[in-house]
Amino acid sequence: MTPLVDLRQVSVTFGTSQGPILAVSAVDLAIRPGEIVGIAGESGSGKTTLCRAIMGALPDEARLSGEIWFAGTRISGRPVAEIRRLWGREIAMVLQNPMTALDPLYPIGSQIDEMIGVRFGAAALPGRALEILRSVHLTAPELRLRQYPHQLSGGMRQRVLIGMASATRAKLLLADEPTTALDATIQEEILVLFREIRDRSGTAIVIVTHDLGVIRRVCERVIVMYGGRVVEDGPTEAVFTAPRHPYTRALLESLPRIEGEEIVLQAIDGQVPDPSELGDFCPFSPRCRLAREACLAKFPGETRVTGAHRVFCWAAEQPP
Amino acid sequence: MTGLLLRRAVETLITLLLITVMVFGLTRLTGDPTSLLLPPEATEATRAAFRHAYGLDQNMFVQYEAFLIHLFEGDLGESFRLHEPAIGVALDALGPTLKLACAGMALSIVLGMPFGIVAATSRRRWVKRLGRWYGSLGQALPPFWVGLILVSLLALQLPLFPTSGYGTARHYVLPALTLAVATSSSIASLTQANLEEALRSDFIHMERVLGLPEWRIVLKHALRNASLPIVTFLALQFGLILGGAIVTERVFAWPGIGQRIVEAILGRDYPVVQAIVLITATLFMLINLAADLLYLVLDPRLRT
Amino acid sequence: MNAGTVTPAAEQALPRRRRLGRWRPLQSPGLPLLATATCAVLVAAAVLGPWISPYAKDSVDLANAIAPPAWQPDGTAAHLLGTDQLGRDVLSRLIAGARISLAAAAAATLLGGSIGVAVGVVAGYIGGLADAVAMRISDAFLAVPFILLALAVVAVLGSGFGNIILVIVVTNWPRYARLVRSEVIGIKHRDFVTLARIAGVPPARIMLRHILPNTLNSVTVLGILDVGRAIILESSLSFLGVGIQPPDVSWGLMLADGRTLLGFAWWLTTLPGVVIVAAVMSFNTLGYWLKARLDPRAGA
Numbered sequence: 001m002t003p004l005v006d007l008r009q010v011s012v013t014f015g016t017s018q019g020p021i022l023a024v025s026a027v028d029l030a031i032r033p034g035e036i037v038g039i040a041g042e043s044g045s046g047k048t049t050l051c052r053a054i055m056g057a058l059p060d061e062a063r064l065s066g067e068i069w070f071a072g073t074r075i076s077g078r079p080v081a082e083i084r085r086l087w088g089r090e091i092a093m094v095l096q097n098p099m100t101a102l103d104p105l106y107p108i109g110s111q112i113d114e115m116i117g118v119r120f121g122a123a124a125l126p127g128r129a130l131e132i133l134r135s136v137h138l139t140a141p142e143l144r145l146r147q148y149p150h151q152l153s154g155g156m157r158q159r160v161l162i163g164m165a166s167a168t169r170a171k172l173l174l175a176d177e178p179t180t181a182l183d184a185t186i187q188e189e190i191l192v193l194f195r196e197i198r199d200r201s202g203t204a205i206v207i208v209t210h211d212l213g214v215i216r217r218v219c220e221r222v223i224v225m226y227g228g229r230v231v232e233d234g235p236t237e238a239v240f241t242a243p244r245h246p247y248t249r250a251l252l253e254s255l256p257r258i259e260g261e262e263i264v265l266q267a268i269d270g271q272v273p274d275p276s277e278l279g280d281f282c283p284f285s286p287r288c289r290l291a292r293e294a295c296l297a298k299f300p301g302e303t304r305v306t307g308a309h310r311v312f313c314w315a316a317e318q319p320p
Numbered sequence: 321m322t323g324l325l326l327r328r329a330v331e332t333l334i335t336l337l338l339i340t341v342m343v344f345g346l347t348r349l350t351g352d353p354t355s356l357l358l359p360p361e362a363t364e365a366t367r368a369a370f371r372h373a374y375g376l377d378q379n380m381f382v383q384y385e386a387f388l389i390h391l392f393e394g395d396l397g398e399s400f401r402l403h404e405p406a407i408g409v410a411l412d413a414l415g416p417t418l419k420l421a422c423a424g425m426a427l428s429i430v431l432g433m434p435f436g437i438v439a440a441t442s443r444r445r446w447v448k449r450l451g452r453w454y455g456s457l458g459q460a461l462p463p464f465w466v467g468l469i470l471v472s473l474l475a476l477q478l479p480l481f482p483t484s485g486y487g488t489a490r491h492y493v494l495p496a497l498t499l500a501v502a503t504s505s506s507i508a509s510l511t512q513a514n515l516e517e518a519l520r521s522d523f524i525h526m527e528r529v530l531g532l533p534e535w536r537i538v539l540k541h542a543l544r545n546a547s548l549p550i551v552t553f554l555a556l557q558f559g560l561i562l563g564g565a566i567v568t569e570r571v572f573a574w575p576g577i578g579q580r581i582v583e584a585i586l587g588r589d590y591p592v593v594q595a596i597v598l599i600t601a602t603l604f605m606l607i608n609l610a611a612d613l614l615y616l617v618l619d620p621r622l623r624t
Numbered sequence: 625m626n627a628g629t630v631t632p633a634a635e636q637a638l639p640r641r642r643r644l645g646r647w648r649p650l651q652s653p654g655l656p657l658l659a660t661a662t663c664a665v666l667v668a669a670a671v672l673g674p675w676i677s678p679y680a681k682d683s684v685d686l687a688n689a690i691a692p693p694a695w696q697p698d699g700t701a702a703h704l705l706g707t708d709q710l711g712r713d714v715l716s717r718l719i720a721g722a723r724i725s726l727a728a729a730a731a732a733t734l735l736g737g738s739i740g741v742a743v744g745v746v747a748g749y750i751g752g753l754a755d756a757v758a759m760r761i762s763d764a765f766l767a768v769p770f771i772l773l774a775l776a777v778v779a780v781l782g783s784g785f786g787n788i789i790l791v792i793v794v795t796n797w798p799r800y801a802r803l804v805r806s807e808v809i810g811i812k813h814r815d816f817v818t819l820a821r822i823a824g825v826p827p828a829r830i831m832l833r834h835i836l837p838n839t840l841n842s843v844t845v846l847g848i849l850d851v852g853r854a855i856i857l858e859s860s861l862s863f864l865g866v867g868i869q870p871p872d873v874s875w876g877l878m879l880a881d882g883r884t885l886l887g888f889a890w891w892l893t894t895l896p897g898v899v900i901v902a903a904v905m906s907f908n909t910l911g912y913w914l915k916a917r918l919d920p921r922a923g924a
Contacts, residue, residue: 057529088531095529100522103541104621115530148620164530331763338764346780356780456912460904462856464863465879465897468886476887563769567860571883581772582864585779593779601768608767 002072003030004172004204005054010066010076011228012049012058022278023049025228026066026299033171036198036205038219038236040212040251044272046228047208051174054206055091056083071171088119092170096177098157102149108133108160109145115164128167136163136193155186159193166197173197175207179214191218212255216240221308224248227273227283229299234309244303244311247284282313290315324622325613332609339601343594344387348380356590359400396598397591399584406591409580410599416486417569417576421561423492424499425554428561432504436511440519441538451512458505463564467498467571484573495572499564503557510553514546521545548619555611559604659909662902669722678704678713681720681873685711693891706891708881714891718899720873725903728785728868729854732792733847739793740800741843745831747801748808759805762798770795774857778866788867792854803846807839841918848911852904859900875900 012024024046031037041047052058053068056075068076071090075083087093095101103111112129120128133141136159149157158178165173175194179187194205195218207219215222215236222239224232224247232245243249250268257264270287282288285295294300294314303316347353353376354367362370371377375386390396396406439451474494475483481494518524519542527537569578577596584592616622669676679685689711692699699706705714740762747758765773774791781787811817812835820830859876861867868874875896882892 055529084528084531087529093529095522095526097522101526103523103527103545105544105619106541114536115532118532118536150621161526168531334760335764335767338760339767342764342768343776346776349780456905456908457901460852460856460901460908462859462863462876462897462900462904464860464876465893465900468879468883468893469897472886472890472893559769563771566769566771566775567864570864581775582866585775585866590779593776597768597772597776600772604769605767 001032003069004033004035004071005029005031005206006067006069007050007054008067008069010050010053010064010068012046012053013063013065014061015063016061019276021275022228023062023275024053025278027230028302029223029230029233031172031204031206033204034198034202036194036218036220037207038215038222039206039208039225040210040215040222041225042210042272044227044275045225047225048176049228050225051093051176051206051208054172055093055174056080056086057093088115088168088170090170091172091174092165092168094158094161094165094173094175094178097181098154098161099181101161102157104149107146107148108152112145112160112164112167116167119168132163132167133160135166135196136160137189138163155182155190158182158186158190162190162193162197166201166203169201171203173203173205175205177209178207180209180211187214188217194218212240212251224251227278228275229283230312231284232309232311232313234305234311238306238309244305244309244316245284245313246288246290246315250287324616328609328612332605336602336605339605340388340391340598341384343598344384347590347594348383357397360588391598396595399592400589401584401587402589402592406595407599409592410577410595413575413577413580413596414599414603415576416574417562417565417578420492420495420499420569420574420576421558421565423496424503424561424565425558427496427500428503428507428557429554431500432507433511435504435508437515437538437543439508439512440515448512451508454505455509455512456505458502458509461501462567463498463502464567464571466501467495467568470494470498471571484571486573486575491572495565495568495574498568498571499561502564503561506557506560507550507554510550511546514549515542518542518546548615551614551618552611555608558607562600562604656909656913659906659913662906663910666722666726666903666906669719670726671723673719673723677716677719679716681717682712682871683716685713687711690885690889692889693895705895706889708878708889708892709885714878714895717873717878718875718896721875721878721896722899722903724785724868724872724874725855725858725876726851728789728792728858729851732789732796732854732858733850735789736793736796737800737843737847737850740797741804741836741839743797744801744804745808745836745839748805749812749827749831749835751809755805758801762801765794765798766802770857771860774861775864775866778861783861783866784869785872788858788861791861792857795857796850796854799850800843800846803842804839807842808835811835811838842915845911845915845918848907848914852907852911855900855904855907 007027007029010024010027010029011022014021014023027050029050039047039050049058049062053062053064054070056068056078058064064076066076067074070086075086102108106114109129112132113125116124116128129145130141133144138144138156138159144152144156144160152160158181162175162178173194178194179190182190191214194207197203198205207214209215219236221234222232222236223230224239224245226247232239232243232248239248240252243252247268254266254268268287273283273286280299281297282291282295282299285291288295290313292314300312300314300316302310302312304310305316347356353374354362354370358367358370373386374390375382394405394407396410398404399406399409402409435454436451439447442448471483471494474480482491485491515538519538521542524537524542527541528534565574565576566578566581568574569576570582573579577600581593581596584590584596685707688700688703688707689709691703691707691711693706693714694701694704696706703713703715705718707713708717743758743762747755768776773795777791777794778787781790817830817834820834821827858867859874859879862874862876863880865880868877870877878896879893882889882896885892
């Protein structure tokens, strides 16, 4: 099956006044239509940059190398104007902060109508906005249409935004930390929406987050990133129960858990790498218990654990 | 929202009151106010009557009270030179000045805003730099000098417009242009700065991502969000335009408050000066209040 | 936002030279040279005036009246920038004008600034009624367009060098008061102030030794920007005939004099104006540069 999104040796470097910063290094990735994928990593891991790269929304200071293919066409290297035509049609995105993602001066209904009008034409308008609000289970949808963004809570606004994004009938929906700014109680409900959208319209969904709980809840596949590299990639269940990369293991172990009567907090020793000091070696090696010479000399090649599960670690040949 | 409005109205009232105190205080600065407020040839009898009417032989509070009472009755003294009530002279002169100020303001917006929009949306550095430079240049150009240069170029060298006077539409052009130079540059620079900031907003990014065309984003969303502070700014600018108009009127012999006040000063006709200051200040404050009202109307966040 | 280009290796794709970071308005990485140079020249002209001008400011030379600047066909080298209708040398008068205009602007800025800062510090620190009253009063002053206020004061007190300074002070002190007051409100809750207060330091000393020095940065910036405003106000008043009076020289006064010959002797109206613009722009540029440098929040 042709992948929906195909990244081949993609690297993104930022030119700054202090020198080049490698945000994403040599990533090979394929996302199939209708998949729900989670990209997990701490801040600085490159996950947001990767997300932007897929979208074609990198800032001017970024240099991209490698190729990005979408729905069988190469989009990397294309002029901005061409790529922007995909936005809101083939690719949609939900941003992190719902509080500032809607124009404060216009009512919700008018903003939804505007998007529908642009995307589908004026004929599609009647009742569509209401339908969209219903599809994301927003309470009192008729009232919401007339209300302004500041009158809605963060969770409600995020529903509106997700509704708008899915209403575009895009093939790919990217969500950058969609629940981070929301209360824990609301997060669950929002995540359910993503499943519903995929089940209803076959949209592929990529969720970028540092929260492993989110990934476990809704993603079928998880891609773990560290220091700009993909270090592990496989079905969520497999990766979470039997992680093969030391970083993934450490990440899972550092999740606060209750053992008996104690709350156990286990941190990972060391610090996130300085992005200006990355190169062709494993970025996790300074903090890794299993590190050896080879790790510092060259970034590991791909090891296939199963057909769908791969890991990038010199120590991966030996199971834990 | 009405609470906010009420508070602003009260503040305006207090400030107006303070301005009357200031004007009142000015006349008492140099000792005997009758030398300021009565013509030099006034007889002693007239002076005595005046002193009585304004309570000049009593303490300051009484005097101020008398001053206010006369003010509310519309009596601000009589112009020595013109033998008319000073307030009449001031009001007559206000008309032409307001017309000029409006023309200047309109021209400034027409010249300045598009410039600011282009500078904000352009991706080229030199355009942005030009925008900022234009903004600072405008502040440095004294209006009377601009007026002189314009007269010299467009009325004398190329007789396109009249050098001075009041009456036809053509008479408006040079004075309005003079005023517009300074104000349009401030408007351009503010529009540019605010629009650039608005274009960096999250919701703008979101709208792009949802596929809305750029022109729509800029004009309908970014500009509207950017223009809120511009509204209050325009009100403030009106005060500056009034100030600029005062000087410009001398260059173009425009029969407005600028002309009248300078004539009054040179002719030692203080009642007219007083009247003009009070009326203009009141007008300016009312415009500011109106701008606040407009802001309330435009920003739904303030309404609830 | 661009989708980038296809390059073999990311790092090699980057340009060698470093980017300087975001561009700031009217600012090069260092001191704005042209502006500083212009200010220096003007200040030098003001200070050294009588010693460097080729002629006395009112030396009349009717034989050479209305002579154009030296680079024009009818100009003479004896009068580099030409002469006016009384044969007075334009360059010398510009230098003399620099002395008056800059002195007036500086004096007014210092005086107005001092008063405004004093009011602002006290109002901000003490708060309460004193603050409310002070702010209402300065609002009232700010409410009247400053030229109007200036004219009103001139009407009562008359014109001339001293009165003009007073007039400018009347219009500029509220800006300092407001600025300082809002700064002080921010500062007075900081730890070092609280510590001083607990230690029993008298309020006057706190204000003088702890609060005041912390406002000096923004006050200096405002002061520099104010010089430009003062120059414009003074030249406007002088142009109107109610500012600096003869035999003193002011750029504004020169413009008023030159106005009668508007179509013929362009240099009499253009040159003083150019000098005014150059002076104001230079001080403004310097002020904004200083502001960007001193304020950690401004800039990219």
